[in-house]
Amino acid sequence: MSHSTTSLKIESVIKEIFAASFGDKPEDVHVILENRCLIIRLERFMGKIMENLVVTKDNDALRSTSELIMDYLLPDFMKELKTFSDIEFDSFYYDWDDNNLSGVIVGLIKDNNYRLNEDYYPGKDEVHFQISKITYEVEKVPDSTFSFWADNNTLVVVREGLLIEIEKYLVKLDGEGALRKAKRALEKTRIIEEGNIPIILGRRLVGIYLDWMFEMDKSVIVYVFEEK
Structure with a gap:
């Protein structure tokens, strides 16, 4: 199919x-x-x-x-x-x-195709720098950052290796719900207010979405922009 x-x-x-x-x-x-x-x-x-x-x-x-x-x-x-x-x-x-x-x-x-098939687009280095900077201010610089356009208006950013030790320990103690709530309130707000990704890309933002897979120490950010 x-x-x-x-x-x-x-x-x-x-x-x-x-x-x-x-x-x-x-x-x-x-x-x-x-x-x-x-x-x-x-x-x-x-x-x-x-x-x-x-x-x-x-x-x-x-x-x-x-x-x-x-x-x-x-x-x-x-x-x-x-x-x-x-x-x-x-x-x-x-x-x-x-x-x-x-x-x-x-x-x-599966097989992490986003690692092997990254996109190279104008502003990518600055996008990664801004995302890494904010991640560092909230927790630590990610071990790896990848990004690609899923379609003409949807940018996906994947961060790997971003949790600090106390966050990992909270996950072990079944504190995932509280951790996710805190990170949505803090990290997502910082990325929206300070990331400047729409300015870097010269696009008008429609929505931004952010979630984490704590067990895998991985996070995905999705930016949806208006049609050009």
Whole structure:
């Protein structure tokens, strides 16, 4: 099955799972599938529920609801994906944007293809420098940073080896939830406010999404930009 055909099938499956599980579905589902990753962008997923939480300014409930939805969705999606695709993934990540009620699910394809198939684009060195600088200020300089364009408007940055010893110990003590909450509040805010990635690339930002796979000491950042 071609990537384009698989992408359409994934879009259909995501909508079906949302409708069956939650009685509602995202306003739009945009799927990117290429040889390094899968990105599923959900526009206004669970719109009415999320909108009510935004109106009440209950950010903790908003984050908890989003995490519960993603945790519930992913196993069903992976099970269904195996019925029509033999693509294997190294790890999955997800995040959301409280402002526009969009979310992304990111799957890095097995064998770390992003390491072997990086893109070389104008501003890449500066992008990596800024990301490494902020990571260092929050924890430490990543052992490795990779980046590539998943499509014309979506930049993916993968960081490896960024946790400090106390963070690793927190993960061992089952403190992953608290660590993720703290890092979303601190690290994501710093990357948004100080990264200057849209300025470096000369693009207008639509959304930024950030998640970690603590067991693998790996993190993915996704920048979505407006169409040129």
